[in-house]
Amino acid sequence: MDSYDYIIVGAGSSGCVVASRLSEDPEIRVLLLEAGPSMDDFWINTPAGMARLFASDRFNWRFKTAPVATLNGRQVQWDRGKGLGGSSSINGMIYMRGQPGDYDRWASLGNPGWGWNDVLPYFKRSENNARGSSAHHGVGGPLWVTDPVEVHPCAHDFITACANAGIPRSSDLNAPPYPAAGIRQYTIRDGQRHSAYKAFIEPVRQRSNLTVQTGVQVTKVLLDGDEACGVEVHQAGQRRTITARCEIVLSAGALASPQLLMLSGIGDAAQLRRHGIEPRHSLPGVGLNLQDHWYASFVWRCTPGSSVNHRLSGLRKYLEGARYLLTHGGCLALGAAPVTAYARSRPDAEVDLQLSLNPMSFSAGASGEVAADEYPGLSASVVLLSPASRGHMELASSNPLDAPLFHPAYFSDERDVRRQVAGLRLLRQIMQTAPMNTRVVEEIKPGLSCSSDEQLFDYLKQTGGTGWHPVGTCKMGNDEHSVVDAQLQVRGLRRLRVIDASIMPVIPTGNTNAPCIMIGEKGADMIRESRLAARSVAC
Template sequence: MAVHTTDVLVLGAGSAGCVIASRLSEDAATQVALIEAGPAAWRDPWIRIPAGFARLYASGKYDWRFHTEAEPGLDGRSIHWPRGKVVGGSGAVNGLVFLRGSPRDYDRWAQSGARGWGYDDVLPFFKRMETWTGEPSEERGTDGPIHSSEARHTSPGAAAFIAASLAMGHQRVKDFNGAWHEGAGPMPLNTKGGFRSHSGDMFLKPARNRANLRIMPERAIQRLTFEGRRCTGAIVRGPAGLERWEARREVVLSAGAIGTPQILMLSGIGDGAHLQEMGIETYLHAPGVGQNLQDHFLQRMRYRVKPCGTVNESWHNPIGKLRMAARYAFDRRGPMAIGAAEANLFARVLPGAEEPDMQYLFVNFTVTSYDQGPDRHPGFMFSACQCRPDSRGTVTLRSASPDDKPIIRANYLEAAHDRHLMVEGVKYARRLAAQPPLAALIEEELTPGAKVTSDEEILAHIRRDGGTVYHPCGTARMGEDNLAPVDSRLRLKGVTGLCVADASVMPLVPSSNIQPAALMIGERAAAFLRERAA
């Protein structure tokens, strides 16, 4: 078995891992090795083009192809959970929505036991990683690697969505990533000059020729290695067979909300009873590993509309498709410069809500499945998403083999509050669609459909049709209590030399999309690692 040694070993080149490897290798005296199961794919145009996310989803080319078990709350359906298997991770293949969430989300982290992770603590790291090209603000960064801006294209449907939100009394939001985000406006996206701006491309690619940085793609992590109570490295499977990678200083596990708990458990860190059942010797009894799984849940409100410049119309018209491509090629604008959504609304749906409890994302096309592409009729949709779900799931091992995908149970709609809010969220969406700016375009509500009216019927439809917003997190959460596997400085408790830094450490899911939070965690982890090395 080939043996390699470095100062810091980063396991996983996702959103956080790329940030960590880039930042640490800025110090020429620090040797860094970055291990990634997927390919580098530096030049794949479908990663760079924002609208390429749909093609990437349909192809599964850079996807771990995870699925949940049959979900009891969703009529026994198994839900596809795509996760990026490529340098850049899910940030290289997602819909490019760039939302931090509410400042209060991070104050809740601190209140839950993640000390030092309140909004004032994390704001400098949000700013450090970004360049915001919109209206200047004390809340936004101006010289970071990740570029973000409002959507470069606003379709008639998106404009009507924003106008309808204002007609309902919502304010026009200048910056969804500012001090307060309630209201409607164009969606902020992580793009630069019409191209996707992600950590693999913006942090790691400029650093890849550094003499002290080794980027090692197509190497699947098998397990961690230990000497006594110290984590020393990992065994990985590379193109030529097994390799042993050792870290003189620290190992950083950054394999994501699914991969991180799986690797920990395969290495003997997890609930002892579960590990014994799998035939794995318990190295450290840590029953919180794989628990606390959270994800945002959505119901898509799909509409057949009058011709109004939807992607559906262009996609199924050869001339329209050519015009769409030509516009993007000419000035990097138009539908191809947009990711999953053009506009956004954060709204308080339940009486007495202290802040927005639902998010609505406007999408200028309709799909039954991304595998099939846009529908043939003119259409758009907006997704009703619960901001802070109460339901919790688990990630456990299927076997002791690293090749077997873990068992994912999201437990969607397990909590009564989640069921109630989703039903009310659909009814609120209907009130939004009835506002004149949208009503003038809409011909028919396709889902849930006009015949679905009672609360019981709406909930039954949600169980049949609702799904993921692709934001799994929380499976190795930070905290001070005994069930939290990771402390507030991202060190795995009970082991030295092992840092965990990805979406798995989030105690609570942010109230919106989680990519900026994952990047922020990467920045914070790099700072902690530098402090510990000083």
């Protein structure tokens, strides 16, 4: 029977950080388990390759939600990274933290130590920011945070149009004040994706006290009374047990961590019994509080000089590929839309919208692969950052290899409908504002005939999609539906923590990858503090 001091389940954005930081102590034996494979692949390392990964069964779990009643029964594909680096190996590489008020709200919900001033040092510690050290950014950390290798003039015009529409320019979207419009930063190093694995594990994988195993599906956390003592795993058709002398950390993400708790008999007792699972510890909040960002995109035909579509189609796309191979520059070295604006859905609201512009437009083919449109096109999206709707997830069966059932309940709160429709109108207004209005020839999708609130909401439902940010299913707090406390320990159990996006009580008003890395940094510190306090007793 294998035994380690710490077992981390999931080599994603949080798990890689936890494993890297804990293994800095040579006296600690750390095991990092990942269900997927190694992700050393050309299209994963190439920033623009993310579009190809939506259809990949090898590197993408490609979960699907249950039919969503509020979307007329649509099932939505939830792409999640399958392999080392987790979703940081297939995402848009956007480095956005949200706003300071997000974390102050976490603290106000019964989570001391999670306010903005508490978490900012952890954001800074992980960074090696190309802009240098400042009050809001760090240098010398493992994770490279860089500016786009090129910024199309159209992006600068979008920022100017935002300013003319009342949204001020910003030189740093990861620092207040807000509302603000500016250029994004990315987790890209020398023209290649810098995933959590590349940043935190690959440089230290030679450590003798760090073991990384792929192709290992954890099927259950083993309990001895109220204490976690090991995990049961499925690997190469065999089941085996691995024990932990100190702690087990679930970093499998907001979709898999609650599933693993339920499979281990931790959750709502009635639901567990329906699947023939013996309840071991009652925590009715496991799987509740599911939140996600929803977005919808517009597409415009534009003047030829306003788009890079011509560089990504026909023979020119091969020239662009050669350019990338020779220089790691050009369009293939770019992450998702380079410019964005934080905005309000109404003048008296908190900042609750993210508007992003891309100097290109795409369409999906019958195979699901995405390609640039043949005409000069621009695309822009609206994300509702602070949805009031709450969904849940549940087991589909007691088989750990069956995907759970996800019920995101998008737009189940009427306020979300009004705010996102207002965001679509605001985006149109900005595109009709100088200087962007000189670049736009025609709105292609949805078209100006789609103008009423009802028509715009129908468009949201029919063509919108997930922001790829599911969180909250093992929320941190002290109420009856909280799953972990402010130390990220599973409530009522010992030696078991959850450290990933599932612990977020409220979704950040931004992208979630940077917050997940911060959670990994802070969670690792909490484990080390507990170890120091208990060294004379247990560990």
